[in-house]
Amino acid sequence: MKISIILGTRPEIIKMSPVIRELENKGLDYFILHTGQHYSYNLDKIFFEDLELSEPKYNLDVGSGTHAEETGKMLMGIEKILNKEKPDVVLVEGDTNTVLAGALAASKLHIKIGHVEAGLRSHDRGMPEEINRILTDHISDYLFAPTGKAKGNLLKEGIPQHKIFVTGNTIVDAIYQNLEIAERKIDIFNKLGLERDEYFLVTAHRQKNVDVKERLMGILEGLKLVYDEFNLPIIYPIHPRTKKRIHEFGLEIPRGVNVIEPVGFLEFLKLEANAKLVFTDSGGVQEETCILKVPCVTLRDNTERPETLEVGSNVLAGTNQEKILDCTKLMLNHENNWVNPFGDGKAGKRITGIIKEESIRK
Numbered sequence: 001m002k003i004s005i006i007l008g009t010r011p012e013i014i015k016m017s018p019v020i021r022e023l024e025n026k027g028l029d030y031f032i033l034h035t036g037q038h039y040s041y042n043l044d045k046i047f048f049e050d051l052e053l054s055e056p057k058y059n060l061d062v063g064s065g066t067h068a069e070e071t072g073k074m075l076m077g078i079e080k081i082l083n084k085e086k087p088d089v090v091l092v093e094g095d096t097n098t099v100l101a102g103a104l105a106a107s108k109l110h111i112k113i114g115h116v117e118a119g120l121r122s123h124d125r126g127m128p129e130e131i132n133r134i135l136t137d138h139i140s141d142y143l144f145a146p147t148g149k150a151k152g153n154l155l156k157e158g159i160p161q162h163k164i165f166v167t168g169n170t171i172v173d174a175i176y177q178n179l180e181i182a183e184r185k186i187d188i189f190n191k192l193g194l195e196r197d198e199y200f201l202v203t204a205h206r207q208k209n210v211d212v213k214e215r216l217m218g219i220l221e222g223l224k225l226v227y228d229e230f231n232l233p234i235i236y237p238i239h240p241r242t243k244k245r246i247h248e249f250g251l252e253i254p255r256g257v258n259v260i261e262p263v264g265f266l267e268f269l270k271l272e273a274n275a276k277l278v279f280t281d282s283g284g285v286q287e288e289t290c291i292l293k294v295p296c297v298t299l300r301d302n303t304e305r306p307e308t309l310e311v312g313s314n315v316l317a318g319t320n321q322e323k324i325l326d327c328t329k330l331m332l333n334h335e336n337n338w339v340n341p342f343g344d345g346k347a348g349k350r351i352t353g354i355i356k357e358e359s360i361r362k
Ligand code: UD1
Pocket: 009, 010, 011, 037, 038, 039, 040, 041, 043, 044, 064, 065, 095, 096, 097, 098, 128, 129, 205, 207, 240, 241, 244
């Protein structure tokens, strides 16, 4: 059996790493096809280094563009490689343009598709990620749902039960595999002049937020209010999309907000695990803060990670400045004693085990 791992962006590299590790452990035949959707060192290569992954066998170097440009170029490149390599299974993770292109190219060539992190729904079709998720789920053969809730979403859409496997989320595996290394090896506190639990951390890059001037302004104004209230540094590793938009819209970074370049996974984990609270519009960061028992304020009106709201690790603030401050006070006033709903850190093992078993059965 031959497996093709198709990935292309920061979160896919991180969340696929436990699956890749398990493929190695089980001695299965696989190769990595990178679309090149992310290509800057600190959105791409740094993760292969931090997570000790071998180089992709192929990189399509598609780069940035409109949704159609990115997806179209990927489809053409992926098809060529799949035709040459003839894998039995393609594995994709998440909801990016890379995921949709990988699944679509494979489905037309009648190659089985495994979707890691299947069944997430924000119920907001204005987000490109929601379209990518729905389409990918409906053409996949093995749907690896991280939680029972995600499985429920798939069943409601008519996806047959026998295709769905609840495995936990591979981000739990990635955290368990890397947190101790990050705590031991990383010295970012000295570099940034920080004390444990005495700073806030921010990530915000979602198209639906940062491409809209009023929403991006609301986020920055909200951070200003938080600094005025708490007088603690706010560390913001900035995604290139956001950096570009702040410049285009002529916005100012408020006092107290320390904008830095995006950091590697180990540095980010250390910052995240020790923050007083995290502000984010990232999907992965909502999960990670929940697992790390750090309160989270999500700068969105909805989430495809409702489990975090249910256990009380996260609250939706949207992008209104006063609401951001109110949510911060709310989250700092309650205990961080929730239970992690995303699994036991063995998702990578389960996913590779299922793929192996299924291939023997056929
Ligand atoms: C993509 C995903 C998003 C995911 C995010 C992870 C889609 C539709 N969106 O968004 O779901 O949360 O990745 O971070 O697939 N750029 C660079 N260097 C890079 C890559 C991008 O500078 O290596 C800049 C370019 O100006 C580019 C912009 O970032 O135009 C956006 O990149 P793109 O990959 O299109 O979308 P993301 O916002 O990264």
